Amino acid sequence: MAAPPTAIEQRAPSETGASSNVIVFENVSIAFEGKTVLDGISFHLEKGETKAILGVAGSGKSTILKLTLGLICPDEGHIYVLGDDVSQMREDDLFELRRKIGMVFQESALFDSLTVRENVAFRLLEEGPSEEEVDKPVREALSFVELENTVDKFPSELSGGMRRRVAIARAIITHPEILLYDSPTGGLDPVTSTTIIELIVKQRDVYKTSSLLVTHRIQDTFMMASHYFDRKANKMLPLPKGQRGEVPMTFLILRDGKAIFDGDVQQLAHSKDEYIKEFIS
Amino acid sequence: MELISPTEFGKETIKSVQDYSLLAAHSVANLFRKPRYFADMIQQADLIGFGSLPIIVLTGLSIGAELALNSANTLQRFGSLPLIGQLVSVGMVRELGPIITGLMVAGRNASGMASELGSMVVTEQIDAMRALGTDPMKKLVTPRVIATTVMLFFLTIISDLLGLFGGAVVSVLLFGLDWHQYWNTAYQALVFQDVFMGLMKPLFFGFIISTIGCYYGMTARGGTQGVGRATTQAVVASSVLILVVDLFITKLLMAVFSYQ
Numbered sequence: 001m002a003a004p005p006t007a008i009e010q011r012a013p014s015e016t017g018a019s020s021n022v023i024v025f026e027n028v029s030i031a032f033e034g035k036t037v038l039d040g041i042s043f044h045l046e047k048g049e050t051k052a053i054l055g056v057a058g059s060g061k062s063t064i065l066k067l068t069l070g071l072i073c074p075d076e077g078h079i080y081v082l083g084d085d086v087s088q089m090r091e092d093d094l095f096e097l098r099r100k101i102g103m104v105f106q107e108s109a110l111f112d113s114l115t116v117r118e119n120v121a122f123r124l125l126e127e128g129p130s131e132e133e134v135d136k137p138v139r140e141a142l143s144f145v146e147l148e149n150t151v152d153k154f155p156s157e158l159s160g161g162m163r164r165r166v167a168i169a170r171a172i173i174t175h176p177e178i179l180l181y182d183s184p185t186g187g188l189d190p191v192t193s194t195t196i197i198e199l200i201v202k203q204r205d206v207y208k209t210s211s212l213l214v215t216h217r218i219q220d221t222f223m224m225a226s227h228y229f230d231r232k233a234n235k236m237l238p239l240p241k242g243q244r245g246e247v248p249m250t251f252l253i254l255r256d257g258k259a260i261f262d263g264d265v266q267q268l269a270h271s272k273d274e275y276i277k278e279f280i281s
Numbered sequence: 282m283e284l285i286s287p288t289e290f291g292k293e294t295i296k297s298v299q300d301y302s303l304l305a306a307h308s309v310a311n312l313f314r315k316p317r318y319f320a321d322m323i324q325q326a327d328l329i330g331f332g333s334l335p336i337i338v339l340t341g342l343s344i345g346a347e348l349a350l351n352s353a354n355t356l357q358r359f360g361s362l363p364l365i366g367q368l369v370s371v372g373m374v375r376e377l378g379p380i381i382t383g384l385m386v387a388g389r390n391a392s393g394m395a396s397e398l399g400s401m402v403v404t405e406q407i408d409a410m411r412a413l414g415t416d417p418m419k420k421l422v423t424p425r426v427i428a429t430t431v432m433l434f435f436l437t438i439i440s441d442l443l444g445l446f447g448g449a450v451v452s453v454l455l456f457g458l459d460w461h462q463y464w465n466t467a468y469q470a471l472v473f474q475d476v477f478m479g480l481m482k483p484l485f486f487g488f489i490i491s492t493i494g495c496y497y498g499m500t501a502r503g504g505t506q507g508v509g510r511a512t513t514q515a516v517v518a519s520s521v522l523i524l525v526v527d528l529f530i531t532k533l534l535m536a537v538f539s540y541q
Contacts, residue, residue: 069412091416099414109409111401123413126316170413 020047021080022178022210023068028077028087029257030063037063039257040077045178048208048248050200052221054279055254061214062106065180068212069103070094082177099123102171103180108163110155110170116142117151120169141169145199161192168199172209179203179211185220197223198236204248205229218280225249225265253279300500304422305492311416311423321424329390329425330432336385337436338443344381345444348372349451362456366467369448374471374479378441380527383486386433387519391494394425395515398498399508407499422499426491433487434480441479474538482530486523493519 023045030038037060045051053061066072067079070086079086084097110119118125120141121134142148145165155163164184171179181200185193197220203209205228215221228247230237239246251268253261253276261268261276268280285293311317348369356362398421401407410417445467452458494515501511 066408071408071411095411095414095416098412101412103409103412105405105409105412107405109405111406111409112404122415126413126415 021045022047022082023212024078024080025064025067026078026080028067028074028079030060030067030072030074030076036257038067038074038254041254041257041259042077043252043259043262045210045212046248047210048204049250050204050211050213050224050248051250051252052224053212053214053252053254054216054218054221057216059254060257061216061254062182065103065182065212065214068178068180069098069101099174100176101178101180102174102176104164104167104171104182104184106182106186108155108160108167110163110166112155114154115151116147116153116155116158116166119155119166120173122170123174137173141173142166144172144202145169159192161188161195164188164192164196165199168196168203172203172207175207175209177210179209181211181213181215183215184213185215185217193217193220194223198229200224201227201236202229206231221249221251222265297500301492301496304418304496304499305488307418308422308426308492308495311419312427314419316419318420318424321420322427325424325428326432329386329428330436333386333389333432333436334439336389337382337440340381340385341378341440341443342447344377344440345369345373345447345449346451347447348377348444349448350455353452353456357456362458363462364466365448365452365456365458366445366463366465367470369452370445370467370470371475373444373448374441375475376479376527376531378444379437379479379482379486380523382433382437382440382483383490383523383527384520386429386436386487387490387523388516390429391490391497391515391519392512394491394494395498395501396508396512398495399501399511402499402501403504403508417499422492422495425495426488429491430484430487433483433490437480437483474534477538478531478534481534482527485526485530489522489526490519493522 021044025041025043028038028041029036037058041060041064043051053064055061063072067074068081068086070079070081070089070091074087077087081097082100084093086094086097089097110116111122114122117138121131121138124134124137125131138151139148142151145168147162147165147169150158150162150166155166158166168184184196184200188196200211200213201224204211204224213221213224225247227236227238229235250264251261252259255275260273261271268276271277271280349365352368353362353365356365356368398407401410401421407417407421410420445464448467449460449463452463453460497511497515497518501507503510
């Protein structure tokens with residue numbers, strides 16, 4: 001794996017006041033078929049933080065996740081993930097880095113010819129252990145998303161919400177350092193959406209996993225900012241009054257290829273920008 | 282249909298050739314890089330090889346029988362009916378066996394590969410695989426290329442033998458030729474160059490079928506319609522390429538062996 005770039009190690013503390021950035025975007029631009037999707041985007045994600053990326057359809061939210069994973073290359077700028085500049089890395093080196101990152105795709109992207117068990121265990125089986133050795137972690141991951149009884153089912157036999165939960169189990173089975181969620185609640189009913197949000201909050205508060213969450217459902221992100229996961233009660237509970245927003249959660253809002261807001265829930269609530277006011281209303 | 286400028290068309294064509302060449306080169310180079318997916322190769326060999334057996338048995342038998350049936354009339358006019366075994370064996374082993382097997386496997390498997398991989402692309406399963414740290418070229422493409430190349434070689438041998446058998450059945454039952462005489466002339470007509478040429482071709486054809494099928498699958502765009510288009514293009518391109526490459530290989534090997 002490539003050595004961490006010294007430039008960002010020196011710049012990050014002075015620019016952000018924190019040296020624990022797991023993801024840094026520096027003036028990243030990308031265009032598809034002549035249409036600019038991201039235009040000089042810069043932001044960073046700190047260790048243990050969850051950043052919700054908001055914006056209208058086609059604003060480049062999912063593109064940010066694909067860029068973070070190195071699935072596509074930016075036209076300009078640099079993207080540092082866990083210290084490595086993914087915009088400069090070879091595909092072979094990226095596979096190593098991607099093993100430290102989990103991603104939940106918009107439409108789940110489960111392998112439809114494999115069972116739930118094989119889907120969840122995919123990453124572990126690739127690393128070499130026998131089928132028997134992966135049983136325990138698979139059970140644990142499926143138990144985390146409360147789907148232990150679906151092990152032998154195929155993705156086509158599951159509902160949309162269940163598929164999304166299996167995708168979360170597949171992403172977390174190796175306890176990745178970073179999680180990327182691409183519209184995890186998109187197209188789901190309110191009850192299932194809350195279940196998914198509870199799982200994301202659990203991952204944030206129990207395992208302290210840094211994550212980027214792409215969504216256009218502002219209500220989901222407000223729920224995440226106003227709730228915490230209580231280990232004793234084993235469920236998501238509202239934060240007591242006065243502690244609202246005191247969870248590691250920030251917001252990034254995109255408009256016309258640019259980041260027009262990057263801050264926490266308090267800053268978002270007090271924003272004077274008309275577009276942002278309308279967006280969160 | 283949208284019109285594009287000749288320059289754009291030229292650029293797109295060159296890019297497609299470049300992308301195909303890279304895929305073909307990587308599919309072979311991956312054999313020498315870890316991880317290697319032997320279990321997937323065996324699974325693909327079973328699907329491609331054993332799965333294609335019924336159509337190869339049927340086409341091999343009928344092509345041999347038809348070759349004997351059609352040539353018998355002409356040979357009879359010159360009083361050379363006993364040479365029918367010679368004609369069937371040279372025709373099947375040198376040309377018809379490899380090419381018919383290649384075209385049948387192209388129709389069945391190039392389309393299968395293009396549709397399977399194309400569906401995986403449009404449902405983001407290929408991206409998911411990359412995101413999970415697995416190289417789809419190593420996991421999906423290389424096993425298909427190796428399995429098709431190896432299995433087409435054996436399928437061609439089966440097709441040749443069944444073609445000869447089909448010719449024998451027609452010659453004996455319809456034209457009253459002696460069974461032993463047929464096999465004797467069929468065997469004696471073959472020389473090393475015939476067999477070598479007939480067994481070299483499936484190696485090229487298998488490589489063409491699998492790389493074309495995988496290329497169209499991996500580059501499929503535009504939802505289910507795009508997958509359908511990729512499937513059709515894979516069958517057409519691999520069939521045409523088999524016929525064109527066959528011509529060149531035949532000419533080349535004839536020149537190499539100074540053989541007519």
